[in-house]
Amino acid sequence: MKARLMQGNEACAEAAIAAGVRFFAGYPITPSTEIAEAMARMLPKCGGKFLQMEDEIASMGAILGASLAGMKSMDATSGPGFSLKQELIGYGAVAEIPCVLVNVQRVGPSTGQPTAPSQGDVMQVRWGTHGDHPVIALSPWSVKETYDTTVMAVNYSERFRTPVILLMDEIVGHLRERVELPEKIEIYPRRQPKKTRAEGYQPYEPDYDLVPNIADFGKGYHIHVTGLIHDETGFPVGSPEVTERSIRRLHEKISRVGEEIIHTKEYFMDDAEYAVVSFGGTARTAYEAVRRMREAGKRVGFLRLITVWPFADKAIERLADKVKGIIVAELNYGQLVNEVRRAVAGRADVALCGKYNMKAFEPEEIEAAVTAMMKGGKA
Amino acid sequence: MDDSIKRSYEKYFRLNRLPHLWCPGCGNGIAMKAIVMAIEKHPELNKDNTVIISGIGCSSRASGYMDFDTLHTAHGRALPFATGIKMARPDLKVIVITGDGDCTAIGGNHFIHTCRRNHDLTVILFNNNIYGMTGGQTSPMTPQGKKATTTPYGSMAHPLDPSALAKAAGATYVARSTAYHVKHLADVIEQGLNNHGFAFVEAIVQCPTSYGRKNKMGSPADMLAWMRDHAVMKAAWDKMSDEEKTGEKFPIGVFLDTRAAEYGDEYNKLIERLGGARS
Numbered sequence: 001m002k003a004r005l006m007q008g009n010e011a012c013a014e015a016a017i018a019a020g021v022r023f024f025a026g027y028p029i030t031p032s033t034e035i036a037e038a039m040a041r042m043l044p045k046c047g048g049k050f051l052q053m054e055d056e057i058a059s060m061g062a063i064l065g066a067s068l069a070g071m072k073s074m075d076a077t078s079g080p081g082f083s084l085k086q087e088l089i090g091y092g093a094v095a096e097i098p099c100v101l102v103n104v105q106r107v108g109p110s111t112g113q114p115t116a117p118s119q120g121d122v123m124q125v126r127w128g129t130h131g132d133h134p135v136i137a138l139s140p141w142s143v144k145e146t147y148d149t150t151v152m153a154v155n156y157s158e159r160f161r162t163p164v165i166l167l168m169d170e171i172v173g174h175l176r177e178r179v180e181l182p183e184k185i186e187i188y189p190r191r192q193p194k195k196t197r198a199e200g201y202q203p204y205e206p207d208y209d210l211v212p213n214i215a216d217f218g219k220g221y222h223i224h225v226t227g228l229i230h231d232e233t234g235f236p237v238g239s240p241e242v243t244e245r246s247i248r249r250l251h252e253k254i255s256r257v258g259e260e261i262i263h264t265k266e267y268f269m270d271d272a273e274y275a276v277v278s279f280g281g282t283a284r285t286a287y288e289a290v291r292r293m294r295e296a297g298k299r300v301g302f303l304r305l306i307t308v309w310p311f312a313d314k315a316i317e318r319l320a321d322k323v324k325g326i327i328v329a330e331l332n333y334g335q336l337v338n339e340v341r342r343a344v345a346g347r348a349d350v351a352l353c354g355k356y357n358m359k360a361f362e363p364e365e366i367e368a369a370v371t372a373m374m375k376g377g378k379a
Numbered sequence: 380m381d382d383s384i385k386r387s388y389e390k391y392f393r394l395n396r397l398p399h400l401w402c403p404g405c406g407n408g409i410a411m412k413a414i415v416m417a418i419e420k421h422p423e424l425n426k427d428n429t430v431i432i433s434g435i436g437c438s439s440r441a442s443g444y445m446d447f448d449t450l451h452t453a454h455g456r457a458l459p460f461a462t463g464i465k466m467a468r469p470d471l472k473v474i475v476i477t478g479d480g481d482c483t484a485i486g487g488n489h490f491i492h493t494c495r496r497n498h499d500l501t502v503i504l505f506n507n508n509i510y511g512m513t514g515g516q517t518s519p520m521t522p523q524g525k526k527a528t529t530t531p532y533g534s535m536a537h538p539l540d541p542s543a544l545a546k547a548a549g550a551t552y553v554a555r556s557t558a559y560h561v562k563h564l565a566d567v568i569e570q571g572l573n574n575h576g577f578a579f580v581e582a583i584v585q586c587p588t589s590y591g592r593k594n595k596m597g598s599p600a601d602m603l604a605w606m607r608d609h610a611v612m613k614a615a616w617d618k619m620s621d622e623e624k625t626g627e628k629f630p631i632g633v634f635l636d637t638r639a640a641e642y643g644d645e646y647n648k649l650i651e652r653l654g655g656a657r658s
Contacts, residue, residue, distance in 0.1 A: 025459075025462075045654065054491070057456065058456075059459075060459075061462075064460055065432075065460035065465075066466060067463070069471070070467060087453055088456065091452070091453050217450070218471045219427075222448055224393075235396065
């Protein structure tokens with residue numbers, strides 16, 4: 001392993017290429033632009049293609065097209081661009097097209113505060129596109145973890161045939177750290193049809209894991225892909241039964257694997273009476289706050305979410321059974337905290353430590369929130 | 380029997396998806412058939428190496444009926460999807476079917492820039508002058524003064540001319556024909572398929588249900604006769620005076636047929652220049 005000094009956004013680009021991404025379409029937007037710039041430099045050197053498109057929507061359309069033609073594909077953006085892509089994220093979900101979309105969050109709404117750090121897109125990642133759809137979103141806290149979660153995102157997108165969101169933030173995107181990159185990574189290959197046309201191949205027939213083995217375009221299968229609700233043939237069907245079955249399968253292909261894709265990490269949890277929950281760049285500050293409190297002899301632990309969606313219900317439930325109170329530290333007006341409250345279901349006190357003034361957290365702010373809860377006792 | 384009326388070209392269609400959902404008398408079927416008539420003239424094209432991509436709207440339902448790898452995208456977004464497919468698989472022939480609303484309103488920005496990059500795509504715009512699927516609202520190509528449900532007193536804006544736009548934006552083949560001129564339409568599409576770059580063909584089609592009814596244009600046959608009476612071959616059009624060009628007359632034919640650097644080719648040259656790595 002060779003140590004390197006690297007920026008989060010650069011790590012994302014390098015990881016994508018290592019994971020097999022060979023097509024990137026994007027549109028300049030701070031603080032994600034370095035990803036596009038790195039891809040523009042690197043992709044043609046490994047036979048890949050980079051396109052700066054005319055707008056954010058076109059970028060998303062182009063990666064869906066390239067993926068359908070067999071190239072692993074990625075796009076990166078920030079708040080305003082992420083909003084613009086929502087319709088096509090839903091298209092990718094319903095047409096089951098693998099791709100990775102990186103959202104390096106900045107302060108919104110609208111143009112907001114370019115390009116101060118924020119984690120205000122937690123709920124948009126989950127519910128931004130219309131209709132019922134599942135989502136996988138991973139949120140790294142370091143440059144190294146940006147590399148690892150980017151590889152994971154590419155692999156999950158291929159395995160589940162769905163868009164995967166890499167939910168970064170300005171803190172991690174622009175962070176420079178010493179990293180040691182793995183020499184070898186596991187790559188999930190593009191799923192291939194298991195039947196021929198003569199054997200009755202149907203592109204949207206689910207495999208044992210409920211994921212269909214949709215043929216890439218140009219392989220002689222003559223398939224039809226649409227954003228309309230469709231049956232196993234891929235053609236639109238206006239029936240209640242097919243609609244219900246399709247939407248249920250889209251969810252169950254991901255929910256059936258349960259905890260396997262829900263990555264969390266616990267720190268200082270032995271004998272903890274209170275805990276901080278956080279994710280992404282804010283988790284760095286939360287870790288430091290908890291470390292300091294432990295040093296001062298306070299019984300505080302820390303749970304870090306790497307997978308933001310699907311939500312870590314089980315990990316939160318276990319936490320709720322263990323501690324008296326939970327502080328959710330997030331760089332917004334309060335989004336993830338409501339998911340934590342739902343999973344805790346009254347078994348422990350839950351309070352928000354939120355911030356939305358362009359500044360990243362200071363450890364003291366999180367310490368103060370925990371201390372206030374400890375003094376207030378269980379609500 | 381003449382090619383244009385006999386039951387033919389069945390091999391290009393998904394017969395189990397027919398009959399189509401278009402209204403009786405709609406011109407979209409004529410334009411769709413013209414596309415396969417053009418493909419038939421290209422022996423190098425087959426169902427395995429040809430992809431049909433469409434947006435959303437009446438026109439864009441055509442992709443579902445055609446037996447190739449087909450992609451029915453989101454409203455206005457056929458060209459970005461097509462761009463991705465063509466860049467990923469330059470060996471595939473990529474044909475895009477779109478409509479006047481799909482291509483020139485919601486997809487207008489993509490249209491300009493896909494022309495500019497001159498991707499090797501053949502785009503056929505079914506122009507029925509109206510939003511048919513949603514029930515007859517005005518489109519950017521509704522002629523001034525013509526009625527639609529959202530311009531009940533007549534369209535106030537000047538209509539957009541996508542052929543002029545395509546030329547200005549960098550397309551390398553631009554043509555127009557009508558559902559009346561079936562053979563001519565198939566010919567200009569066939570020629571467009573020869574073009575190695577962005578080829579644009581506007582196919583004027585009749586919408587008797589919405590556009591025709593709102594504007595008292597009579598039966599589908601009357602609307603086809605209107606095309607016959609108002610379309611002027613380009614050679615004749617070029618000789619007409621400005622006074623003669625007023626009114627509802629419009630030119631058909633090939634407006635541009637040239638060559639320019641194709642984006643995918645240029646990109647492949649770049650890959651070669653950087654070492655041609657393929658890992």
